[in-house]
Amino acid sequence: MIQKVKTYANLGLEGHEIIVEADSSKSLPTIEIVGLPDAAIKESKERLRATFRNACIELPRRKIVLNLSPSDIKKVGTSFDLPMAVAILLLIYEENISINTDGFLFFWELGLDGNIKRVDWLLPCVISAMQKWYKHFFVPQENTYELEYVPGITIYPVEKFIQIVEYFVYGKKILSITKAKDIEYLYEQNKEHEVDFAQIKGHLIAKRALAIAAAGFHNLLMVWAPGSGKTLLSKALPSILPPLWFEEILEVSQIYSIVGKLSKDMPLITQRPFRQVHHTASKISITGGWSRLTPGEISLAHKWILFFDELTEFPREVLEVLRQPLEDKRVVISRVSGTIQYPANFMFVAAMNPCICGYYKDPEKACVCSHMDIKRYQSKISWPLLDRIDMVLEIPREDIDKILTNIIEESSNSIRDKVVRAWRIQQQRFIWLSITSNAQITSKHIDQLIPLDDVCKNFLSEASRKLTLSTRIVHRMIKLARTIADIQWQEYVTINHLAEAMQYRSKTMFVEAE
Numbered sequence: 001m002i003q004k005v006k007t008y009a010n011l012g013l014e015g016h017e018i019i020v021e022a023d024s025s026k027s028l029p030t031i032e033i034v035g036l037p038d039a040a041i042k043e044s045k046e047r048l049r050a051t052f053r054n055a056c057i058e059l060p061r062r063k064i065v066l067n068l069s070p071s072d073i074k075k076v077g078t079s080f081d082l083p084m085a086v087a088i089l090l091l092i093y094e095e096n097i098s099i100n101t102d103g104f105l106f107f108w109e110l111g112l113d114g115n116i117k118r119v120d121w122l123l124p125c126v127i128s129a130m131q132k133w134y135k136h137f138f139v140p141q142e143n144t145y146e147l148e149y150v151p152g153i154t155i156y157p158v159e160k161f162i163q164i165v166e167y168f169v170y171g172k173k174i175l176s177i178t179k180a181k182d183i184e185y186l187y188e189q190n191k192e193h194e195v196d197f198a199q200i201k202g203h204l205i206a207k208r209a210l211a212i213a214a215a216g217f218h219n220l221l222m223v224w225a226p227g228s229g230k231t232l233l234s235k236a237l238p239s240i241l242p243p244l245w246f247e248e249i250l251e252v253s254q255i256y257s258i259v260g261k262l263s264k265d266m267p268l269i270t271q272r273p274f275r276q277v278h279h280t281a282s283k284i285s286i287t288g289g290w291s292r293l294t295p296g297e298i299s300l301a302h303k304w305i306l307f308f309d310e311l312t313e314f315p316r317e318v319l320e321v322l323r324q325p326l327e328d329k330r331v332v333i334s335r336v337s338g339t340i341q342y343p344a345n346f347m348f349v350a351a352m353n354p355c356i357c358g359y360y361k362d363p364e365k366a367c368v369c370s371h372m373d374i375k376r377y378q379s380k381i382s383w384p385l386l387d388r389i390d391m392v393l394e395i396p397r398e399d400i401d402k403i404l405t406n407i408i409e410e411s412s413n414s415i416r417d418k419v420v421r422a423w424r425i426q427q428q429r430f431i432w433l434s435i436t437s438n439a440q441i442t443s444k445h446i447d448q449l450i451p452l453d454d455v456c457k458n459f460l461s462e463a464s465r466k467l468t469l470s471t472r473i474v475h476r477m478i479k480l481a482r483t484i485a486d487i488q489w490q491e492y493v494t495i496n497h498l499a500e501a502m503q504y505r506s507k508t509m510f511v512e513a514e
Contacts, residue, residue: 003090007083007106008125008134009075012293012340013254015128019069020080022087027063033084035068038076048085050112055162057092064088074338076292078109079119082138085110085161089168097168105129108140114161118142123257126150127250138164144177145267146257150250151180183246186270193239195232198411202398206233209393209504211415214240215422216483217437218390218476219326219348221311225365226358228397230351234307237349238274239412241304242423252303255295255342272304275346279313283321289333293340298325301346311352316380322348326388329440345440348389354378354510364397375511390439390476391504422486438483443475450482450493459495463502477501 003022008015031045052059066084068075083106090097107125109117123146126137130153139147141157148155155177158164166172197207206222210233213220222230244252253268262268275297277286288296298306308314325331329345354360355374359367369377386392426437429449435441441449452460464474481497490497 001094003087003094005083005087005090005101005106006104007080008129009073009077009079010121010124010128010258011073011338012258012295012342013124013128014341015125015131016070016073017129017132018073018075018080018083020083020087021067021069022064022084022091023067024060024062024064024091029059029061029063031064031066033066033068035066035071036074037068037080038074040078041068041075041080044078044081044084044110047081047110047112048088051085051110051114051161052088054112054114055165057089057165059088060092064091077119077121078117079107079121079125081110082106082108082116082161082164086164086168089165093169099168103134104136104138105134106138108138108143108158110161116140116142116158116160120260121258122146123150123250123262124254126153127254138174145264146253146262148177148181149183149186149268153180154178183249183268183270186268187243193236193412195236196239196412197236197415198409200229200232200236201403201405201407201409203229203233203395206393206395207410207415209391210237211240211419212480212483212487212504213237213347213349213391214242215419215487216390216426216480217347217439218480218483219388219439220350220391220393221386221389222349222351222393222395223354224395225362225397226353228395230395231309233395234309234349234351235274236412237305238272240416240419241272242416242420244270244272244303248303251343255299255302259294259300261300273301274305274307275301276307276309279308279310281314281318283318286318287321287325287331287333288342289335289340293333293335293338295342296331298322298331298344298346299342302343303345304347306346306348308348308350311350312377312380314380316382319381319385323385323388326385347439350389352381371511378510386510387470387472387476390480393504418487421489422483425486425489438479438486439476441479441482443471446475446478450478452478452493455495456493456498459498473505477505480504 005020007018009018031048033042033045066087086106107122108119111117118140122139122143126147136154138156138158141159144155144157156174158174163174167174214237224230249268249270256262256269277297286296286298288294288299325344326348330341331344332341355367355369356377357368359365360374430436460474480501481493484497484500485493
């Protein structure tokens with residue numbers, strides 16, 4: 001009789017139910033695995049033999065065929081070891097096993113001695129399976145931390161294959177976990193930040209601009225000479241971000257589970273990610289798509305900050321791959337092995353010097369670069385990419401006397417309260433839409449969500465003609481003005497908000513703007 005055991009496989013964050021079918025026939029005693037398995041799955045037949053041998057269970061002297069259905073989906077990884085082992089176990093003890101496995105899902109890799117090893121991709125597999133009403137999961141003991149905070153499921157953590165044998169054949173219970181842990185504990189564990197705004201002297205305009213950017217999810221570029229504080233301000237930005245909701249925590253944590261970045265010390269991602277990328281990074285490391293089509297940096301930064309320091313040191317072709325994700329909030333990876341889609345709803349933050357020496361238009365130190373050198377240096381950043389950046393800030397150096405004073409600066413907690421307050425206003429505004437911030441408002445919703453009076457419209461019309469602004473830039477200014485109004489607790493956008501938004505679009509440090 002054919003035995004069936006179920007598991008789940010994910011292509012990105014999209015889950016697929018996989019049924020492992022086991023059958024045996026009178027032929028040479030071999031194990032054959034079919035159903036589009038990869039090399040790691042084909043090698044599992046030796047792990048299966050060793051596991052049963054070390055569990056003192058003799059395999060039948062028959063040909064065993066294992067089919068991974070549906071056969072048109074490529075199966076990748078070692079998490080199919082256990083469902084195949086259970087299917088064989090059901091074949092051997094068919095008459096002695098009365099437990100119905102239809103409602104169970106099995107995940108993990110087997111060691112030769114029968115020990116259970118952890119697997120990647122577990123959290124997205126379980127979340128996908130929950131949407132199909134599965135509630136019972138047999139998982140490696142080492143992976144339990146990923147699922148302990150997910151409500152509504154029953155986890156059966158297993159360390160050795162012999163526990164499975166005892167459960168199905170002899171009826172010995174496995175200690176299960178049915179109650180999810182309180183996630184508030186994780187929030188308390190991860191409250192520390194590298195830099196607090198109270199540690200940064202001066203830069204009042206920049207701090208306000210960063211608060212506005214954080215409140216509305218606006219992309220940000222900071223420009224000035226070396227040592228002006230651009231990188232320090234960027235590293236303080238995570239300390240004022242609003243907290244993740246539980247649904248967002250699961251969404252972000254699934255991406256980190258795929259690349260194996262969850263651990264016992266960090267079972268879920270409860271703080272908004274701050275991903276700093278070095279300028280030697282390749283296009284694939286940014287977008288993702290290695291042999292297993294895993295996510296890249298733009299997906300790991302999903303739900304907040306992707307930081308590029310020394311922006312002009314990045315190759316232009318690397319920067320250009322950001323254009324589509326910045327617009328669509330997702331990335332589609334197409335390779336020979338398949339096509340996969342990951343979320344990439346990130347806030348892009350970058351810092352750069354205006355020229356090679358770094359002192360173009362600096363009032364204190366003369367620039368030694370020629371006009372062509374400056375133009376060639378800045379041309380690494382295309383204007384279409386700059387159009388997708390909401391705020392271009394000039395960060396001049398603060399006077400040394402101000403830095404050495406004992407003035408008490410506003411703390412990150414105080415600024416964060418304002419950001420969270422503006423964030424909640426936006427949640428109420430978008431309660432019927434699938435967006436969460438002003439920066440995500442599409443052009444078809446601008447008139448509906450951000451009504452402007454005639455004075456504001458005339459101001460924008462005149463500014464657009466004089467400064468030759470594109471429609472995309474005008475829309476971004478309107479959305480930025482809406483965030484400024486939110487952070488000031490004002491119901492309508494006024495000409496003052498638009499004027500401040502235009503100030504944050506400064507491009508005087510770029511030679512093409514002259």
